[in-house]
Structures are given as structure tokens and as C-alpha cells.
Amino acid sequence: MKTAKLALITGGSRGLGRDMALNLAKEGKDVVFTYHSDEQKALATAKEIEELGQRAYVFQLDTRDVKQFDGFIAQLMQRLQEDGREQKIDFLINNAGTALYAGFLDTTEEQIDEMFLIHYKAVFFLTQKLVPYLQDAGRIINISSGLARFSFPGSSGYASMKGAVEVLTRYLAKELGARKIAVNVVAPGAIETDFGGGRTRDDATINANIAAATALGRVGLPEDIGAIVAFLCSEGAGWINGQRIEVSGGMLL
Numbered sequence: 227m228k229t230a231k232l233a234l235i236t237g238g239s240r241g242l243g244r245d246m247a248l249n250l251a252k253e254g255k256d257v258v259f260t261y262h263s264d265e266q267k268a269l270a271t272a273k274e275i276e277e278l279g280q281r282a283y284v285f286q287l288d289t290r291d292v293k294q295f296d297g298f299i300a301q302l303m304q305r306l307q308e309d310g311r312e313q314k315i316d317f318l319i320n321n322a323g324t325a326l327y328a329g330f331l332d333t334t335e336e337q338i339d340e341m342f343l344i345h346y347k348a349v350f351f352l353t354q355k356l357v358p359y360l361q362d363a364g365r366i367i368n369i370s371s372g373l374a375r376f377s378f379p380g381s382s383g384y385a386s387m388k389g390a391v392e393v394l395t396r397y398l399a400k401e402l403g404a405r406k407i408a409v410n411v412v413a414p415g416a417i418e419t420d421f422g423g424g425r426t427r428d429d430a431t432i433n434a435n436i437a438a439a440t441a442l443g444r445v446g447l448p449e450d451i452g453a454i455v456a457f458l459c460s461e462g463a464g465w466i467n468g469q470r471i472e473v474s475g476g477m478l479l
Contacts, residue, residue, distance in 0.1 A: 230280060232315045233459060234258040234302075236289055236352070237322030239268035241419035242369070245452030246319060247271060251280040253456050258302060258315065260287035260322065281309070289322045289348035290340070295355050303359070316361050317459045320349045320391075321369045325422030326384045333383050345387035350394060363406040365459050368395050370470065372415040376478040388413075392470055399468035408467040410458055415474025417446040441476025450475070 233250045237243040238259025247257045248271075257275050261268035261284065272282035283305055287298050303313040323345055326337055349368060360366070370392050373385035392411050399409040416436045418427035425432055426445060436445050454473050457463055 233317040245448040249452035249456035256281040
């Protein structure tokens, strides 16, 4: 029996990451995902993946701490070996992240350090360490934000790191092209999740303002994003490379 292809998602236990994981499972992929602190949500997501008939591998990982990466990868490869699988992954989705809402003049050095660690340094070095374990003709998908294109006061620190990830993505596409690895960015618009304390979902004024600024007339939902990530991991998406794909319903056109 042929082994299913394997996707690795950082921050896959809830929100956008969870929906990515479930969509990939629906498409017949097995899923490795990390979580930061909520083990119960992680185990619940793993159960949903396995109810879809796919294998789930769950690991706790603080992506802000690059020193944890070697140990995480060693544990993952050991688990794959124990399952009789090749010690390789097919897809890497760099999704883990946290919000920062602070005006430029009020943003602290500590906040910028935090944004750099989780949104840029983690993506750079986890990808670097996993590329040797990525199958030729595999895929890397980095998660950015609509805020790297349009500007809202209070998001300069967060959005700047996402802009850096978009530049990195193009370089990765160029440098990994010899191995036929395609690298793309998915940039969600505002989404109703618990990200940033759930303000987009729970603040009626913010929600209405975003809906009014969006061509399709509503705020995004997690399920608007997961299917796009799954598509980029499909056979039919192999010729998409080095691209930024905004999934925002036409926000601020």
C-alpha cells in the first residue's frame, strides 16, 4: 500500500492551521503539526485528522526558540522511522504566529524582537533545517498577511515581518528551483479566529468595517484559507512558484 504524502504545519492545532490540516487530510495527506501550549486542542485536531482516515503526528514546539528545532526534527524522524515511513516530508507550511497591535510610536524593542523571532527568524531557520528532509518537487508555503499590501495603523511591526517573509519566499523559490521545490506565499485578509484575542471575530465595529472594505462583503473565515493551502499542495499546482496569493475576498481593492 502506497504511503500518503506528508505535510508539516507549524501552529496547526487551531484557527487557520487547523483548517489547513483538515483540508490536507481531506485530500489524502497525512499531517504533522506543532502546537505551542494547548495540548487538548492539538489532540482534538489530531483526532479529526484521523477520523478523515489520515495519520496525524503532533509535537509541542515553541517556534520562537531556534534551539528547539534540531530536537523537534530528530523526534519527528524517529516517529516516521517507527511507522516504517521514509524520513522525508512533502510539504512545509510555515503558519505559526502571534498578533501585535501597537502604533509605530508605541512599539517597544521587546515587541519587535518577539515579532522577528516568530514571524521571520523561525521561518528562515526551520525551513533551512527542514530542506534536507523535503522531497524533491516538494512544496513550501509561507503564511503572510494582507497587511503586507494594505496598511492599517497599529500593525507596522507585525506587517513588516510578513513583508520580509514575502521577500524570503521569492529567494527560496529561486534557490530551491534546482530541486523542483515550489515556494509560495498565502496572504490571508482579516479572518474570524481567536488570533489577536479574537478582535476581528468579536468586535462588531471592526467586523463591519472590514466587511464594508471587502468586495465580497464579509470578513474571512478559516475555511476560506485551508482549501487554498491544500490546492497549492496538489499535483495541479506544481507550476505555481514564487507567487504571493492573497486570499482576502477582495479587501481594499
